[in-house]
Amino acid sequence: MKLSSKGRYATRAMLDLAIHFGQGVIKLKDISKRQQISALYLEQIFIPLRRAGLVRSLRGLRGGFTLAKPPQEIPLSEIFRAVEGSVAPVRCVDKPGLCQQSEDCITRNIWAEIGRVTDRVLESITLQDLASQHVVTS
Numbered sequence: 001m002k003l004s005s006k007g008r009y010a011t012r013a014m015l016d017l018a019i020h021f022g023q024g025v026i027k028l029k030d031i032s033k034r035q036q037i038s039a040l041y042l043e044q045i046f047i048p049l050r051r052a053g054l055v056r057s058l059r060g061l062r063g064g065f066t067l068a069k070p071p072q073e074i075p076l077s078e079i080f081r082a083v084e085g086s087v088a089p090v091r092c093v094d095k096p097g098l099c100q101q102s103e104d105c106i107t108r109n110i111w112a113e114i115g116r117v118t119d120r121v122l123e124s125i126t127l128q129d130l131a132s133q134h135v136v137t138s
Helices: 005-019 028-035 038-049 076-081 107-124 127-131
Strands: 055-058 063-067
Touching: 005 028, 005 038, 005 063, 005 127, 028 038, 028 127, 038 055, 055 076, 063 127, 076 107
Parallel strands: none
Antiparallel strands: 055 063
């Protein structure tokens, strides 16, 4: 099972905002440069993050983004739900009707448990937990 680049990059971008929390709005081009993620891709990633209420944006010359709430109040699970939806490894876990065998499928229980465990791990880690591990280099 692999997490998509969208989820990984959203986490890195949100961590960047957490590290700079309280310093005003941060320009996407600065996040792009620091995280080595395309600014165009970041623009796409920030749309669902804004819709989910995880970031606030300010338009204009001095515009940019900031976290909508403190980093300790944002678990990684919220970021993944905003950009990925479910973290279940297969679609039939959330939508059993997609597979004719889902009612009798023995392996579906395994996939459901993997999804629950993954969600619990992502729920237990906040942006603040990650930001506190950040080491400033000059």
